[in-house]
Amino acid sequence: MREGSYVTDALIASDIDAYLHSHAHKSLLRFITCGSVDDGKSTLIGRLLYDSKTIFEDQLEALEADSKRVGTQGQNIDFALLVDGLAAEREQGITIDVAYRFFSTEKRKFIVADTPGHEQYTRNMVTGASTADLAVILIDARKGVLTQTRRHSYLCHLIGIRHLVLAVNKMDLVGYDQPTYDAIVADYAAFAESIGIAAFTALPISGFAGDNITTLSPNTPWYAGPTLIEHLETVPLEVEAEQAKPFRMAVQWVNRPNLDFRGFAGMIASGRVAPGDKIRVLPSGRTSSIERIVTADGDLPHAVAGQSVTLTFADEIDCSRGDVIAAAGSPPQTADQFEATIVWMAEEPLLPGRALWLKSATRTVSATVQAPKHAVDVNTMAKLSVKTLGLNDIGVAEVYTDRDIAFEPYADGHDSINKELGGFILIDKITNATVAAGMINFALRRSQNVHWQAIDITREAHARIKGQNPKLLWFTGLSGSGKSTIANLVEKKLHALGRHSFLLDGDNIRHGLNKDLDFSDAGRIENIRRVGEVAKLMTDAGLIVLTAFISPFRVERALVRNMLPAGEFIEVFVDTPLDVAEARDVKGLYAKARSGTLKNFTGIDSPYEAPVTPEIRIDTTRESPEAAAERIVEHVMGVWSYDL
The missing domain is CATH 2.40.30.10 (Translation factors)
Structure with missing residues (x-):
């Protein structure tokens, strides 16, 4: 009894090993389903999962219960519920998120992404398409080619999916009518040609009834092509094409477990590599050669596109995360x-x-x-x-x-x-x-x-001859907050101390350098970008630069900060409540904005994003302009600073 049991167990183990070995060596096809709303994408994937027997019994029981609860018409199973996982999707009967599902046949493994058809969620469709080798574009046979069909097809072509399947779905609802099918295929073919799609495979199907999904349907005797699953199993993959390209690998991680080892880890994007190959690191352009190809299972004699490896170089050259290691003779x-x-x-x-x-x-x-x-x-x-x-x-x-x-x-x-x-x-x-x-x-x-020109007199030399550290004092706040007043007082005090400074005022800049810009959000962004570039040049000359601009957006102020060395950008937030600034209204701008004659005015119909952690904050309801200016000067001179 024990001996027989042992033999049986051994045979089962052998069968499992054989299965796992064959499964591990199957090719993998990634594909998406896309198209307009309610074209049957989720139902089709559910049918593929069901027919490929990749549903567990408890899943099937839950699916049957869900199908009864949502009131599926005329069938025992609503296949769409297998992939419409979000509650909102089940309630509305649409796909919102991208649902990834795995299934397998005897010939190939598959990862399918069910992407949303609703225009609002097109961005999710792009996410699913970004890693796909093939796209199944579904069309409702009753509706024909729609705008979203065109949009998804264009995006698939744009992203580089070269294997397209036109699945004319719900043929059962048009009586399996061949002229209807032919008209849709002809309409789509004309559109496909106009956007550069050279070829596609068309099939008449019904995800609901299973026509031409895994077996040819007797309902379409006029169709002699492959079933959908046959096409998915035999479509050629791009692996060999990627391996034939020049070697490329983006560095994801510098592997340095100890002082004796320094390797560069990543997944090979294209080509092949072997020890001894000459390589170039970009964008620096430094060259070396491959010494070892290291993996968890030991060193490899060569590696190809799709493999994740760690490479070591024969020479100590600078290489960091984000750099690209490429064939020296044909770099990007x-x-x-x-x-x-x-x-x-x-x-x-x-x-x-x-x-x-x-x-x-x-x-x-x-x-x-x-x-x-x-x-x-x-x-x-x-x-x-x-x-x-x-x-x-x-x-x-x-x-x-x-x-x-x-x-x-x-x-x-x-x-x-x-x-x-x-x-x-x-x-x-x-x-x-x-x-x-x-x-x-x-x-x-x-x-x-255009290349950087080497200059002998450095920014440090400019600063040294002036006897000061260059700074950029960036005054920001609402219109009427007192930015220009305080900035002017600060420059007067710096000038009295013999410091070399220059004040860039928002209104003055708008009369010249930026006179072509409007006050839209885009205009304000470009205004600050230009001012930042000018201010950087002035700090390169060793000056203490003061700018007085509303500069309403944090991200643009951060952009200017990042132009300068650490510590040179000093954000001065002139913090004045809106009602106080509006009460001053020296230029009458708030009155115009309230009346509607002045559009895009900060604080009224355009937002102001206050600094979160400015170096200096001026509360103009508690501190006079003179006192504020004195405090800022002492901060710049490096004596002290504090926040009221």
């Missing part, structure tokens, strides 16, 4: 100015010139997006003249970063996509929310032709 480009295609995903519109975080591969830098060159109408592909980008808009704009980054054009013109070094996301510096996804088209020529 570096630049700090690009033209890019941007998908705006935030409800608040783009503010041209506002500083954002740009994350490309493993590097994060500060960046600004300029006013768009144009936006794209997803229905007609027309280029629209716009001043900004709103939620779900797709546009082309110039992007400037504060330092060089290694990059490759997202689409290289040969139907090859460089997602790792060609794509990026933009992140709001205040909220840390992702506001946009972007694809680099090319570097601007001026970024390649």
Whole structure:
């Protein structure tokens, strides 16, 4: 008995090992389902999970109970409930978030992302598409090609998904009518050609009834193509194409467990590498060669795209997180100015010139997006003249970063996509929310032709001859708070002490350097950017610079702070309550704003974001301008400082 049990257990263990071995070596296809609202995306995925037998018995029982509770019509199971996990999704019958599901057949493993069809959640669809190899674009046979069908198709093509399946769903609701199917395919083909989609695979299906999902349906004898699952199992993957490209790996972590080991960890984005290969580290351009390829299972003789490894160099050269290790003979480009295609995903519109975080591969830098060159109408592909980008808009704009980054054009013109070094996301510096996804088209020529000129007389030498430390005193506060008055008094005191200073006043700058700017949020952002650049040049000359600007946004003040060495930017918050500032109204601006004749006035119909931790805070209800000026001067001279 025991012996038989032992043999049986051994056989079971052997079968399990064989299964796990075969499962581990199956190829993996990532795909998404997309399209308009209620085209049947969740139902289709539920059907795939059900038919591939990847649902546990307790899940099936819960699914049947949920189906009865929501009142599924005419069927025992509502397959959409398998992936519509949020309560709001089940109540409304729509997909809001991206739901990832895993299933497997004998030939291949799959990770499918069920993406929302509602226009409001297009940004979630972009998230799901960013890692996909294939897209199943569903169309309701009763409705045909809709705007959201076009938008999702354009985004899939833009992101670089080259395998597209047009699944004309709900054929059972149109009586499996071939002319209806043919008309939809022809309509979509015309649109696909207009946006550069060279080929797609069309199938007539019914996620509800299971037609042409895993087996060919007798209801569509006129269709002779593959079933959906057959196509998913056989579509070629891009692994070999990625391995054929030049070697690229973005450094995610510098591995230094002890003084005897220093390696650079990351996932190989493209190409292959072996010990002895010559490499170049970007953006610095320093060169070396690979000494070892280290993994948890031991050193490797070579590694290819998709593998996560730690590389060691033959030479001690500087290399940090965010740098890119590349083949020395064919490195990527570096630049700090690009033209890019941007998908705006935030409800608040783009503010041209506002500083954002740009994350490309493993590097994060500060960046600004300029006013768009144009936006794209997803229905007609027309280029629209716009001043900004709103939620779900797709546009082309110039992007400037504060330092060089290694990059490759997202689409290289040969139907090859460089997602790792060609794509990026933009992140709001205040909220840390992702506001946009972007694809680099090319570097601007001026970024390649403009270089820093070495100057012999340094900023330290300029400061030394003046006998002072350069500072930037940044006065901020509401209109009428007393910024200009206090700043003027401070400069008079500095001048009396023999200090070299210069005052940049908001009104005076608007008469010259910034006379072309309006008072919109975008205009205010550019106003502060220009002033910051001028102030930086003046501190480079060794001056103590004073600026008196409302400068209502924290992120722009932080941008200027980051232009200067640590300790040189001194934020002076002239803290005056709105009612006090309005009571003064020396220029009559508040009265105009209240009457509606002056738009975008800070404190009335435009926000002011007060400093959180300024170096100096002036409470003008408790401290006179003269006393405030004296306190600021003593702070600058390094005697003392305190906050009332």
